[in-house]
Amino acid sequence: MFRHPNIIKGVATEQQFLFPVDVREWLPKNDVVYVILAILDLLDLSDFHSKYRSDGIGSAFYDPRSMLGIIIYAMIRGEQSSRKIEIACKYDIGYRIVAQGLTPDHTTIFRFKQKNAREIKELFKQLALIIIESNITNIGTLAIDGTKIGANASLSANRKAKTIEAELNRLFDESLNRDMQETNDGTTPDSMNYTVPDDLSTNERRIKTLQDAMAVLKERQELEAEKQRERIRNREEEEKETGQKKRGRKPSEPPTVPSPDAKVNPTDPTSQIMSTRNGYIQGYNGQIVSTEDQIILVAELTDEQNDKNQLQPLMDKVNELLESAQTDERPEAIIADSGYYSSQNVLYEMPGGLRLYIAPTKERNLQEPGPDDGFNSRLYEICRPAPGTHSPTIPELASIGTGVWHFYLDRDKPATQQEVCWMSMNSRVRSPSGRELYRKRKTMVEPIFGNMKHNMRFRRFSLKGMDKCEGEFALAALCHNIVKIFRNNLLENIQSYFQMNSRNGSSSGVGHHFFSSLKSISHILSHFLSVSFIRGCPNPSMYCH
Secondary structure, eight states: OOSOGGGSTTTTGGGGGSSOOOGGGGSOTTOHHHHHHHHHHHSOOHHHHTTSOSSSOSOOOOOHHHHHHHHHHHHHTTOOOHHHHHHHHHHOHHHHHHTTTOOOOHHHHHHHHHHTHHHHHHHHHHHHHHHHHTTOSOOSEEEEEEEEEEOSSOGGGOEEHHHHHHHHHHHHHHHHHHHHHHHHHSOOOOOOSOOOOGGGSSHHHHHHHHHHHHHHHHHHHHHHHHHHHHHHHHHHHHHHHHSSOOSSOOOOOOOSSOOTTOEEOSSSTTOEEEEETTEEEEEEEEEEEEOTTOOEEEEEEESOSOSGGGHHHHHHHHHHHHHHSSOOOOOOEEEEOGGGOOHHHHTTOOTTSOEEEEOSSOGGGOOOOOGGGHHHHTHHHHTOOSTTSOOOOHHHHHHHHHHHHHHHHOOSSOOOHHHHHHHHHHHHHHSHHHHHHHTHHHHHTHHHHHIIIIISOOOBOSSOSHHHHHHHHHHHHHHHHHHHHHHTTOHHHHHHHHHHHHHHTOOOSTTHHHHHHHHHHHHHHHHIIIIIIHHTOSOTHHHHO
C-alpha cells in the first residue's frame, strides 16, 4: 500500500465533483467545438427562428443555434447517422458542449436538417461573405471542379417511362375495380399480402410518387426540346446571314412527349445516373469554387453529368457573391480542367476581366512548348491593341484570328472560331507561367473533395430531392470552411475584423447581427435592472454596483 496516494493519478477522483463542474475544461481550449460556437455567434439565424411561433402558443422548440451546432459538429466528425448522433449527444462531451446540454432525438435532428435546407444554404453564403470581407484568404486565383455524390436512391430503381405509365394504369384500374366492388356488395376487399416501404404504403402515395417521376421526365423533355429549337433557330439565322445553306442534316423538330425508353428514378426523380471512375451511380454532380487556401466560396449542385455547362453559372455566382461583399478585390484567374473546356466557355472571357485557364485536353497529354509554338505564345503581342487599352482577350483574337492565322501560318483554309479558341487556350496553358498556374488546381480543389468524402464520410446524401440535397451539400461546404478556419487559426482575425468595424460604426455585413444583438441585450438588461428589478428592491445600490 502506498503511503502517499497523491503520486497516483486517478485516486479520489470523486473529489472534483463536490463543486459545480465546468465541462468546457474537459476539452482542449483549441478544440473545433469552440470555433463552431464562435462562428454561429457571427451568423444571422433569424431565418431559422422565423419558422417558429413567437406568441408562446404550442410546445417549446429546440434552439436553432444548438441544432446547427449538433449537425455541423457531426458532419466534421464524419457521423451521418441521426441515431448515432442522438446517442452521442448524451455521452460525448463534444456534442454536449456544442448542443448546450440538449439531447434531441434522431427524428428531430433529421427533420431539422430536412426542413431547413434553404436556410443552411444561405448560412454557407453568410460565412463566405465573412471570409471575403475579413480578407483572411486570397481570391486572386480561383479553381473550379466537380465531384459525383450518390443520391439516397438505388441505381436499380430506375424505370422507363413506358413502365411507369403501365404501372399507373394498373393502379388506376385496381382502384376503379375496388370502388366498383364496394359499391356493388358493400364489402371491402382484403389487402394484398406483401410489404412495401412507408412512402409507398398506400396506392395514393404510390400514384403520387409515380406521377412526380413522370412530371420530372416531362420537365427534362421540355428543356431538351427548347435546346433543340434554339439550335434550329441559330441555324436558320446563320443561313439567312450568309445566304447559303449549311452542310449536314438539318436538326429535326423535337418530340412533344418523353421517349418511352427515357429513364427516371421514382425514389428520387431529380437525381440522375452519373458516370464515375468506379462505374455508374445514382446521384448528383457537386460543383465548387475554391481559393488557393482551399476555402470554398461557391457550392452548387446539378443533375447534369457534363461539366461544360457549369462554368458560366459558377462564374456568375462568384460575381454575385463579390458584389454583395464589401470588398474591391476581384479574381484575376480561373483554373478548370479539360471537362470544362468548350469554345463557348472560352468566349465567355470578358475584356478587362479575369483570365481563364482551361486545359483543352487532359493534363497528361499537355506537351512542353516546342519551337513551333513561338507564334502561339506571341499571339497577344501580335494582336496587341492601341496603347492605353486592355490586353486582347480570346474573343477578340477569335474575331481577328482568321486573318492572323491565314497570314502567319499560310493556311489553305481560314481558321474557324473553334480553332482559334483551342489554339489560344492551348498556348496559354502550355506556356511556362500557365503550366505553373494550372498545376495549382490539384492542391486547391482535390484536397477539398478528399476531406469531404474521406474525413467527413460524405459520399452519399441522406435527403431526397434537389432542393434538400443542395442544403446538405452546402452544409458539407460550410463544415469544410469551419475546419479550414480552425486549422489555420483564422478565427481571431475574423473576430477582430468585426470588432473593429463595430467600434467604427461601419459594420454592415452579416457579422453586424452579432454585435447589434449584444447591444439590444445590454439595453434590455439595463432597462430590466433600472425599472422592474430595482423598483421592488430595498437596496438597489447593492445590485447596481
